Amino acid sequence: MGVEICVEGLTKSFGHQVIWQDVSLTLPAGEVSVMLGPSGTGKSVFLKTLVGLLKPERGSIRIAGQDITKLREHDLYEVRKLFGVLFQDGALFGSMNLYDNIAFPLREHTRKSESEIRRIVLEKMDMVGLIGAEEKLPGEISGGMRKRAGLARALVLDPEIILFDEPDSGLDPVRVAYLNQLIVDLNAQIDATFLIVTHDIASARQVPDNIGLLFRRELVMFGPREKLLTSDEPVVRQFLNGRMQGPIGMAEEKDAALVEQELAQLGEGGRGGGGATGGRTQTPGTQEMTPRLLPGPGITRPPRWEAIAKREAALHGKAVTGA
Numbered sequence: 001m002g003v004e005i006c007v008e009g010l011t012k013s014f015g016h017q018v019i020w021q022d023v024s025l026t027l028p029a030g031e032v033s034v035m036l037g038p039s040g041t042g043k044s045v046f047l048k049t050l051v052g053l054l055k056p057e058r059g060s061i062r063i064a065g066q067d068i069t070k071l072r073e074h075d076l077y078e079v080r081k082l083f084g085v086l087f088q089d090g091a092l093f094g095s096m097n098l099y100d101n102i103a104f105p106l107r108e109h110t111r112k113s114e115s116e117i118r119r120i121v122l123e124k125m126d127m128v129g130l131i132g133a134e135e136k137l138p139g140e141i142s143g144g145m146r147k148r149a150g151l152a153r154a155l156v157l158d159p160e161i162i163l164f165d166e167p168d169s170g171l172d173p174v175r176v177a178y179l180n181q182l183i184v185d186l187n188a189q190i191d192a193t194f195l196i197v198t199h200d201i202a203s204a205r206q207v208p209d210n211i212g213l214l215f216r217r218e219l220v221m222f223g224p225r226e227k228l229l230t231s232d233e234p235v236v237r238q239f240l241n242g243r244m245q246g247p248i249g250m251a252e253e254k255d256a257a258l259v260e261q262e263l264a265q266l267g268e269g270g271r272g273g274g275g276a277t278g279g280r281t282q283t284p285g286t287q288e289m290t291p292r293l294l295p296g297p298g299i300t301r302p303p304r305w306e307a308i309a310k311r312e313a314a315l316h317g318k319a320v321t322g323a
């Protein structure tokens with residue numbers, strides 16, 4: 001079972017530049033969460049802060065009963081063993097074949113025998129569909145295979161938490177679909193806590209249990225997938241629908257009057273409309289409950305799935321009847 005991560009009042013700056021402030025959220029143990037946000041809102045900085053590579057100015061990050069922001073380097077090293085991280089490009093060593101790349105953390109951090117290492121490496125390569133590619137060099141394989149190799153390497157120390165930094169970047173839509181299925185299947189099999197940073201809205205709508213959105217140096221919202229998919233919050237609706245109309249502009253944020261004008265031209269939303277938003281500016285876009293991606297055949301669903309499915313079915317019923 002993965003571990004819970006509890007973030008309270010977290011603030012990170014570089015010099016005078018505040019990246020985000022007062023961020024509080026709980027990543028529930030064993031669940032998949034996605035962090036969204038326009039470019040430059042500090043999603044990668046958030047991942048690095050969680051794993052202790054960057055120090056926040058304020059706030060706490062509680063993992064397995066310890067506030068990691070207070071730990072000394074030696075103790076942090078121990079906590080980091082709970083994490084597996086999939087970097088954007090897989091971060092593989094170019095001169096090592098896939099087998100040695102994936103074996104690397106085991107050789108570096110454990111005293112396991114080569115035969116034990118072989119068993120683990122082949123098991124993880126099998127999980128990500130890379131059996132047979134042991135001798136390949138990273139430069140000889142596709143981007144999708146490199147991501148899967150990076151994922152196998154992130155799995156070898158049996159992490160309780162896996163952080164994914166844009167796992168879908170640079171992949172075609174079919175490879176993204178396969179990778180999403182792999183993520184859902186893996187989560188059901190190993191039950192670790194997953195946090196995924198992505199720009200891919202389709203993935204964000206289907207894969208996670210929870211979604212968070214960073215914007216204007218704040219965490220606008222974090223909660224169950226169904227809560228964000230049906231939210232009236234203008235920034236959340238704009239982002240989850242990938243629309244130009246709304247508070248998010250090319251250079252991050254827009255003038256309020258311009259947003260009003262855009263929405264009026266579209267004939268949707270605007271002030272004084274009442275209804276679901278209680279008169280707030282509404283951002284156009286569907287509030288559909290995208291179907292959840294299920295684990296593949298033969299993979300047992302974790303116990304939480306039943307409760308989530310009931311909650312989502314109830315919400316779907318409401319959306320259909322307009323209740």
Ligand SMILES: Nc1ncnc2c1ncn2[C@@H]1O[C@H](COP(=O)(O)OP(=O)(O)OP(=O)(O)O)[C@@H](O)[C@H]1O
Nearest residue numbers: 014019037038039040041042043044045046197199
């Ligand atoms: N080590 C650092 N020193 C100074 N500034 C940094 C450092 N790392 C990141 N930043 C700044 O923090 C801000 C957020 O960067 P980050 O890479 O986390 O954004 P992001 O949301 O992941 O963006 P994208 O979606 O484009 O990948 C940027 O303005 C970046 O320049």
